[in-house]
Amino acid sequence: MRNIMWTIAATVAAAAIALGVVEVMHRVARRLGRRSLLAAGLYEHSHRALQTVAVLVAVRIAVQATTGLGGDPRWRQITLHVIGLAMIAASAWLVASLLLVAQDRALNRFRMDVPNNRQARRIHTQVVILRRLTVAVIFVLTLGVMLMTFPSVRGIGASVLASAGVIGAVAALAAQSVLGNVIAGLQLAFGGAVRLDDVVVVEGEWGRIEEITLSYVVVHIWDDRRLILPTLYFTTKPFQNWTRTQSAVLGAVEFDVDWSVPVQAMREELRRFIEGTGLWDERACALQVTDATGGMVRLRALVSAADAGSLWDLRCLVREHLVEWVRDQRPTALPRMRAEVGEGNGAFGSKGLRRWLGDRASDGGGGDSEDARVFSGSDDGKARGEAFGSREERAKAGTRN
Structure with a gap:
């Protein structure tokens, strides 16, 4: 009993000394953390893990030092x-916390706001993907090292290795979808097809990438719903990424109107309206007749904004204003749907239509303007036309420039 009490006393003393040393290091790191983000991360995330490792090491030394006492x-x-x-588990905790500190330090250098x-x-x-993968690898390695401390586990190691081929085949078949999602997650992390905070359209839903894991991706939809998709979805199915190269985007608003619509006047009204809003980024503004079948004329107003949210609001405002303008x-x-019988003299008879067309031509209604063209007329339009043209056309444009 006397030897046991001495061992306990030595163990408590060693643990107290270890805690004291760690506390001194903690205070030093906290003071340095006022000037260094790395030191601040160390004392914030690794303090408890370091305390546990230090206490366990001190306790083990104390127990071993008192072995000769009987x-x-x-x-x-x-x-x-x-x-x-316990030391193996605590060391894994400490290593994981140090890696997390290093990863947080890397993230602090790249701001998303x-x-x-x-x-x-x-x-x-x-x-984020590497953090989850790192934690999983550390856990598996720690569990393996802890199991190898048991002699019975080391004794059956040869038989386990001999049957590794069969076990691997069975595991591959059983976890085919899981492994596929893990590999897809790594492809998303390093391939660049989709990133955190990207604006995407998937399954007919418009939203923002909120979280990417090794098994699933969370899409924050505009109405605050969350769409959960497996990572394999983004490597096997097509989807729209609105912010892969830049956040600025183009959007269209379409109208079906009568053939008597004054296109140029409507074009000028569009320009006047969006110049008075704070949502337009001054890159693209155009109104074009894109179709004229079925007794209707289809107009498409093309506008641009700095980001997807601003573009949505701008499209709604343009649609609302032009609807009111046409109505008033x-x-x-x-x-309208109308039928003409005979040689009517009304406003929409053949003679009236010829008079109306003559008046419109004299007013300059058929004139052309820069806002009538999407792929020409302006510097941005020419650049867009060259990007969507053939290789030969781009070569000719470069020669002319």
Whole structure:
């Protein structure tokens, strides 16, 4: 009993000394953390893990140092084995916390709350995937090392290795979808097809990438719903990524109106309206007749905005304003179904139509403007036309420039 009490006293003293040393290191790291983000991360995330490792190491040294004082050797052996297992687990905790500190330090260098955050979103996506993979690998390795401390496990190691081929084949068949999602997650992290905070359209839903894991991707839909998709979806099915290269996007608003619509006047009204809004980024503004079948004329207003949210609001405002403008200023352009019988002299008879067309031509209604063209007429339009043209056309454009 006297030897046991001495061992306990030595163990408590060693643990107290270890805690004191760690506390001094903690205070030093906290003071340095005021000037260093790395030191701040160390004392914030690794303090408890370092305390546990230091105490276990001190306790193990104390127990081993008092072995010569007598006592039951079997009890000491079991105690040392348990302490060894705890040390392995605590060391894995400390290593994981240090890796997390390093990863957080890397993330702090790339801020996502800036307008041009494409590089930051790519780094955040990769670090998040690597963090989850790192934790999983450390857990598996720690469990394997802890099991290898048991002699019975080491004895059956040869038979386990001999049957590894069969076990691997069975595991591959059983976890085919899981492994596929893990590989797809790594492809998303380093392939660049999708990143955190990207604006995407998947399954007919418009939203933002909120979280990427090794098994699934969370899409935050505009109405605050969450769409959960397996990572394999983004490597096997097509989807729209609106912010892969930049956040600025184009959007269209379409109208079906009567053939009497004054296109140029409507084009000028579109330009006047969006110049008065704070949502337009001044890149693209065009109104074109894209179809003229079925007794209707289809107009498409093309506008641009700095991001997807601003574009949505801008499209809604343009649609609402032009609908009111056609209704109040050009009611004759409202969609209608009519039939003409004979040579009528009314406003929409053949003679009246010829007079109306002559008046419109004299007013300059058929004129052309820069806002009438999407792929020409402006510097941005020419660049867009060259990007979507053939290789020969791009070569000719480069020669002319």
